[in-house]
Amino acid sequence: MTDDLIIRAAVDEDVPQLADLYNHYIINTPATFDLEPHTVPEKRAWFAKFSDSGPYRVMVAVEPSGKIVGHSYSSELYPKAAYDSSVATSVYLLPGEVGRGVGTRLWYALYDELLKVDELHQIFALITLPNEASVGMTEKVGYTLSGIWKECGRKFDQYWDVGIWQRPMRP
Secondary structure (H helix, E strand, O other): OHHHOEEEEOOHHHHHHHHHHHHHHHHHOOOOOOOOOOOHHHHHHHHOOOOOOOOOOEEEEEOOOOOEEEEEEEEEOOOOHHHOOEEEEEEEEOOOOOOOOHHHHHHHHHHHHHOOOOOOOEEEEEEEEOOHHHHHHHHHOOOEEEEEEEEEEEEOOEEEEEEEEEEEOOO
């Protein structure tokens, strides 16, 4: 049940679980175009780019036992200064958690934090296609499809399309 979950900002002690969760997607799915699993030191370097303020955040959904069942985060959209008013957003859940509302709760927790950042104008979600669950959740929280990159990534010996969804920060 999702009522028991605590949604909070991630802390350094969460990094090993975040690495394990994300590595599932690297190894088993095209949801991320990373090809090699992340070590805990690599994930710590990734985590160092985030803070408790500003546009780059990581939120986690934690069971009372301390087990992380999902995380959401916002990151740089593109490495040029003119893009600083936009962020990319992502949600990853442990297998078996899809369809229980955890992803939506994580997204709203992230969105609430991003509302505190006045300079943010647009938020984006890039989704490897097909992925009905991610598309459904993304559209449920107000993103609209703005384009598709055709066959832009190669993983598991095949090319994948990526859909780009966007939403204004303050509709």
